[in-house]
Amino acid sequence: METNFDKPQRQSSIGVLVMFVDSLQKFGRAFFPIIVIYFFKAESLSKLYLYIGLVAIVLVIAVIAYLSFINFTFYIDDENDEFIVNEGIINKTKTTIQLNRIQQVNIQQSLIQRIIGVYALNVDTAGSDNKEGNIKAISHSVALALKAKLLDNEARKEIISSDEIPIEEVKSDNYPFLKIDFLSLLKVGITSNYVRSFGLILTFFFTIFENLRNIGKEDLIDERAIDGFVENNSAFYLISVFILGMFSVVFVINISRTLIKYFNYNITKQKGSLLLSYGLINTQSTILKPEKVQIVNISRNFFQKKLNVLEIKIKQAISDESKQKKSLIEIPGCNENERDEILKLIFKQLPEKGVMMKPNFRKLVFSIFLTIVLPLSGFFIFGKYINAEAFEFSNLAVFYTLFFLIIHYFGFRNYRLYINENHIIKQSGAWDIDNEIIEIGKIQAITTSQLFWHKNLNIGSLTLHTAGGNLTFQLGNYTKIKEYVNLWLYEIETSNSNWM
Secondary structure, three states: OOOOOOOOEOOOOOHHHHHHHHHHHHHHHHOHHHHHHHHHOHHHOOHHHHHHHHHHHHHHHHHHHHHHHHOOEEEEEOOOOEEEEEEOOOOOEEEEEEHHHEEEEEEEEOHHHHHHOOEEEEEEEOOOOOOOOEEEEEOHHHHHHHHHHHHHHHHHHHOOOOOOOOHHHHHHOOOEEEEEOHHHHHHHHHHOOHHHHHHHHHHHHHHHHHHHHHOOOHHHOOHHHHHHHHHOOOHHHHHHHHHHHHHHHHHHHHHHHHHHHHOOEEEEEEOOEEEEEEOOOOEEEEEEOHHHEEEEEEEEOHHHHHHOOEEEEEEEOOOOHHHHHHHOEEEEEEOHHHHHHHHHHHHOOOOOOOEEEOOOOHHHHHHHHHHHHHHHHHHHHHHHHOOHHHHHHHHHHHHHHHHHHHHHHHHHHHOEEEEOOOEEEEEEOOOOEEEEEEEHHHOOEEEEEOOHHHOOOOEEEEEEEEOOEEEEEEEEEHHHHHHHHHHHHHHHHHOOOOOO
């Protein structure tokens, strides 16, 4: 049965529950500090007033959710080729999205939506700052039909000529040509995201401690026990315990995050596009169209190379930098053969590394000056003229110096720009080696720069601007850079390729 989207449609009747849960989550995030304070101060408050306040809040949220539900409608204006969403309680909002601006239509399902049997549909656009469509509660069949209808405008140009795509046709190609198994995800979880996870852990603990201190509950953390543990053990033992504990937590977080987010990751070929579906708790289904791909980043570190896994990140056309993270598509746990298949489908050929450009050695010198020479100079000045106790941490300064020397050396050795007839590949990274690939035909603008003291040295920098972000190569041979820029500008001006 086909759904008529020419008339205003409402969400599934049970969608009011999704609206309620969503409003409750927003309220909880907005008033989290107050909730924490009331939780710890609950013994000094009247239980009656506390319960009355909670009931009142729940009732207000329920009314808001119901009003949001009945005022939310969506439909497709075939005459103007527009997708229109009406919403709002007091301030009515009408969001109009041109069908030819639609970049992705994602079908998602959170844990709550899975329990009550509905799906969410999100519309992502490119080249426009308009608010995007977000439908929180529709059935799976309606979601598939609406997705097909929204993408029919573009599909009509390529393959499909009918006005509507039956649901059965959407499902017919649903045979995955790539499925990332549990073992591959486990390998990625073990070998990636160390720095980010470490930073999140520290931020979390510092935030909890600061909130406890602000509400007068710092006594929940026994500082005397911590001080006694520090005094009774050697510095080497303490550092070893800290590193081991942090790495253990990082491993658990990385593995859990990877398995939960990317569980049952399937990639299916569908009419020249890629249909990606994944997720354990929050499931997601999205279509990746090769013509909308701007930058492909292939990342791999030493351990991942030994385990024959890598990660692919795909940047699509975006209207502003704030949308870059949301438009990023990640494919974890591929092997080299699967990587090649994906690249062939995206670029119609396998990009190869061509002519290599190296940076000038001054890039390494400048990096060392910024991250080693300046901080150490500040450290020794502080220790000599302000507080001599700082020199007790000289061993850490030595470790810091050696660590960053190694990082900068390997980063400089891996920093390269490869150029062939159709593609540009930038290689960078010290531990995680990234290879960013762009098609020359999708370059929107080119910027070259040269500091005045670099003129006699004939070195300069290059920035390639695309609709999905920028690619920068610093301190290369400026004469060669200008030669390639002239060639690329000529190819772009004479090409009929469409970056969108």
